Amino acid sequence: MxxxxxxxxxxxxxxxxxxxxxxxxxxxxxxxxxxxxxxxxxxxxxxxxxxxxxxxxxxxxxxxxxxxxxxxxxxxxxxxxxxxxxxxxxxxxxxxxxxxxxxxxxxxxxxxxxxxxxxxxxENFRFQPWHRAVKSLLDSGVIGNKLHTISCRTRLGDGWGPDAYLGRQPYFRDMKRFLIQETGVHFIDTFRYLAGEIDEVFCSTRRLNDAIQGEDSVHLLVSFSNGATGIWDASRYNESLSSDPRYTFGSFQIEGNEGTIWISEDGEIKIARLGEAPTRHEYDPSKTGFAGDCVLITQQHFIDCLRAGRPFETNGSDYLANLRIVESAYDSAAANRPVRVKHPTPDREFIDLSIPINNALPGASVTDCKTVLQDGWNATTVSLYSHCGTHMDAPKHFIASGQTIDQMALASFVGPAKVIDLTPVSPSELLTVERITSSTSLPIEVGDRLLLRTDWYKHLGNSIYRNELPRISPELAQWFVDKQVALIGVEPPSVADVNNIDELTEVHRILLEGDVVIVEGLANLDQLTQEQVEFIALPLRIENGDGCPVRAIAVQTTSQSHAR
The missing domain is CATH 3.40.50.720 (NAD(P)-binding Rossmann-like Domain)
Known part of the structure; x- marks a missing residue:
């Protein structure tokens, strides 16, 4: 390499x-x-x-x-x-x-x-090995599915003399905002990493060493969006019993509805489910470098993401959330009251993924039925083949006893979707498992909705659009089923070769029998700029329907700061 x-x-x-x-x-x-x-x-x-x-x-x-x-x-x-x-x-x-x-x-x-x-x-604290281990434990549900409290006590003892910080980072002495902005931001990011977004803070600050400009003692109470509470009790003036207080920068206690996790100042993790004795969680945190070698882990994440094109965990936009909480903490300390955090307002962009319905669309007819001039209002008669344009297949389409379009669960039709860019594709290309996995760094997980970008909609109106479409192989169809994918969206008019009845039947049956919703005839996936979007595709409630045209849209979000 x-x-x-x-x-x-x-x-x-x-x-x-x-x-x-x-x-x-x-x-x-x-x-x-x-x-x-x-x-x-x-x-x-x-x-x-x-x-x-x-x-x-x-x-x-x-x-x-x-x-x-x-x-x-x-x-x-x-x-x-x-x-x-x-x-x-x-x-x-x-x-x-x-x-x-x-x-x-x-x-x-x-x-x-x-x-x-x-x-x-x-931001290397979230990459400290004990925090990575605890995150995995929380995700596994080892102390339940509801977080109660995260608390941390920090005593660094490096700021108590008249020459405090001169030997290591002398600019600390002149920072008018010190402990929260310089050190607390680490814990704010770690709290968010472990427990999610923070909505409100209540903070008090003190300066214990008159040789510096900013605060060196802080009590910070945060309220998470999920109802949990976070507490950071910190001082750089007083000392810890630890031989190396800068190894973990504090002791942690994480409480859930079924138990507690502790992180000691030497990096040891213990777990106790309610009513049971604590047990040690076995893992091997490094003693090399800084704080469990978290600088190395952070920088390797940067390089790995650069090579793979993946988003950074601590990208600039996300990190602004930490700084908004820092600002709210200082506001709270100044006002001596709780302060709501200024969260960004999602600025939503809607992208139409549907082919227009008009008389040029095969299987569609739109004719005037009433006019304002003759009848007092305009109305049209619309005739639609159930699989024309951008449409959804019901299991009944290929399975005699399969669900009809009105019986299908609405939950699959709306939700997050991952965009897999397969461009460029060749005419009649057979899409394989390897083709999918090599085209995205995102994991394919249970319940995923997948939108396969091929830019094939640009051939609409030409014979190649229907007769030489890229199609899903039977092996790939089965892989989607095995992965328990919820929905597949494709740009060609079908997931399989419409001129090969055996292939057409086999691929559709694999997907439909495996409870994978099929949306065909999508357009404009090239306008999506994010790997994950909100996807909506709703069919009409046609009783006993084998399929139906849909209005498919994607929603992308950006952020604008505002006060809540």
């Missing part, structure tokens, strides 16, 4: 963890380090076997051919650096906090989006 070449910007304290992780990744080659302190950049380059050191990122980008940039500098510098990377069209992974304030962070994310570059925030 060819290594991806990158530039690291920043030669401060935390850059050591980044460079150490990059050096241990076989598929990455860091070719340059940049820092305005060129002596520091050269020293770091020498220590981590990096070929070149530069005083500015612009100089490095002009001199090196790279595939990504890693920004490891204080937050006030991030906007200008990301803006520069955007001009070069490169993906970027940027340390948190993303910016000194929410407005600047939103502008930064917008700059990346408008330039079309991929942006990931280097």
């Amino acid at each position: 060819t290594a991806l070449r990158g530039i690291c910007v920043g030669a401060g304290y935390f850059s050591r963890f980044h460079l150490d992780a990059w050096r241990r990744m076989n598929d990455v080659d860091i070719v340059a380090i940049c820092d305005t302190n060129q002596a520091a950049a050269k020293a770091m380059a020498s220590e981590y076997d990096v070929s070149n050191a530069y005083a500015t990122l612009e100089e490095a980008l002009s001199s090196e051919q790279v595939e990504f940039v890693d920004i490891i500098t204080p937050p006030a510098s991030h906007f200008g650096l990301v803006e520069m990377v955007a001009r070069h069209g490169l993906p970027v992974i940027c340390q948190k906090p993303l910016a000194p304030d929410l407005k600047t962070a939103e502008q930064l994310v917008q700059v990346a989006a408008e330039a079309g570059i991929r942006l990931m925030v280097h």
